[in-house]
Amino acid sequence: MGYKFIDRIKVPEDRFELRLSGSGGQGMIFAAVVLGEAIGLAEGKNVVQSQSYGPEARGGASKADVVISANEIFYPKAMKLDMLLAMTQEALDSYLKDLKEDGVLIVDTSLVTDIPVDNYYGLDFTHLAKNEVGHIMVANVVALGAISCFTGIVGKEVLTNAVLKRAPRGTEDKNRKAIDVGFEEASKLKK
Amino acid sequence: MGYKFIDRIKVPEDRFELRLSGSGGQGMIFAAVVLGEAIGLAEGKNVVQSQSYGPEARGGASKADVVISANEIFYPKAMKLDMLLAMTQEALDSYLKDLKEDGVLIVDTSLVTDIPVDNYYGLDFTHLAKNEVGHIMVANVVALGAISCFTGIVGKEVLTNAVLKRAPRGTEDKNRKAIDVGFEEASKLKK
Numbered sequence: 001m002g003y004k005f006i007d008r009i010k011v012p013e014d015r016f017e018l019r020l021s022g023s024g025g026q027g028m029i030f031a032a033v034v035l036g037e038a039i040g041l042a043e044g045k046n047v048v049q050s051q052s053y054g055p056e057a058r059g060g061a062s063k064a065d066v067v068i069s070a071n072e073i074f075y076p077k078a079m080k081l082d083m084l085l086a087m088t089q090e091a092l093d094s095y096l097k098d099l100k101e102d103g104v105l106i107v108d109t110s111l112v113t114d115i116p117v118d119n120y121y122g123l124d125f126t127h128l129a130k131n132e133v134g135h136i137m138v139a140n141v142v143a144l145g146a147i148s149c150f151t152g153i154v155g156k157e158v159l160t161n162a163v164l165k166r167a168p169r170g171t172e173d174k175n176r177k178a179i180d181v182g183f184e185e186a187s188k189l190k191k
Numbered sequence: 192m193g194y195k196f197i198d199r200i201k202v203p204e205d206r207f208e209l210r211l212s213g214s215g216g217q218g219m220i221f222a223a224v225v226l227g228e229a230i231g232l233a234e235g236k237n238v239v240q241s242q243s244y245g246p247e248a249r250g251g252a253s254k255a256d257v258v259i260s261a262n263e264i265f266y267p268k269a270m271k272l273d274m275l276l277a278m279t280q281e282a283l284d285s286y287l288k289d290l291k292e293d294g295v296l297i298v299d300t301s302l303v304t305d306i307p308v309d310n311y312y313g314l315d316f317t318h319l320a321k322n323e324v325g326h327i328m329v330a331n332v333v334a335l336g337a338i339s340c341f342t343g344i345v346g347k348e349v350l351t352n353a354v355l356k357r358a359p360r361g362t363e364d365k366n367r368k369a370i371d372v373g374f375e376e377a378s379k380l381k382k
Contacts, residue, residue, distance in 0.1 A: 046246060047245050050240060050242075050267060052264070054237035
């Protein structure tokens with residue numbers, strides 16, 4: 001295992017940084033916590049999941065970061081994203097600049113209309129949550145299903161278990177369905 | 192505002208690091224997310240809230256960190272804790288070594304019996320949650336109320352608003368009561 005430099009900081013070559021971004025009520029932190037647990041506990045990688053608040057973070061949309069590596073994570077802040085999920089236009093506008101040139105961009109096409117790059121995955125997570133699962137609040141979990149498919153960073157079963165562990169009792173079926181819908185719709189698009 | 196060095200890393204002098212630790216089901220991440228939001232959004236400080244998973248974190252208890260500063264937080268990992276909440280014996284045994292010599296130690300005396308230092312605050316959060324609020328699941332929120340009182344790092348009103356924003360609908364009264372109980376009981380002990 002080798003190392004590379006990002007912004008003059010030495011990091012493992014296998015380091016993978018992802019950001020889930022959207023508006024305050026879209027459950028990005030919940031999704032990132034679940035994703036971090038799934039990858040860290042079941043996939044055996046080191047993971048740091050974090051969110052920032054305050055003047056430094058102000059003005060931007062809501063965001064939650066996950067940094068993954070097989071090696072120790074000395075520097076836990078996301079620097080150049082390997083994957084960005086943008087659930088709103090403001091989120092995309094705020095954070096697209098942080099995505100690597102060859103990074104994976106995933107946008108909720110229900111809410112994001114102006115996408116200034118050609119290479120991205122667009123899925124209407126919010127409509128899928130409403131129409132296929134019956135609850136708009138699980139759009140974040142639909143997105144997690146799609147992330148599993150697009151990136152392979154976490155297996156669908158492992159992800160499902162992690163979501164069900166943290167989801168409120170009585171919502172198991174909806175959450176399971178949400179992951180399935182996200183994964184399936186993503187698999188139709190995957191290059 | 193000046194700077195100091197911790198482990199050869201330059202950090203602002205006003206940097207404050209706290210850790211909430213316990214077992215997996217005690218809601219430490221929820222509590223840390225709420226605390227981070229309260230401090231970052233309402234108190235106008237910069238805050239990074241994070242949790243780690245994987246081999247690097249394995250063996251220890253569940254933990255969630257909050258790093259606070261009026262300045263930009265270049266290095267978001269907790270290094271030397273200014274405050275540690277330990278909700279279980281395993282949590283205390285795992286993380287006491289990370290607390291500064293003059294750091295604030297808060298333990299749940301319902302579950303922690305062997306405390307190898309003299310200078311700490313002990314409250315029976317779990318019993319208080321059960322007996323005073325009527326729901327053992329809000330022990331984490333009782334602890335937040337006590338943290339507000341012991342550290343002054345966040346005001347009680349601001350904290351209450353942050354908890355209510357994230358708590359499931361229908362639990363508002365229990366959560367409000369939990370903060371009140373924690374704050375009041377802490378104020379009886381505060382030196």
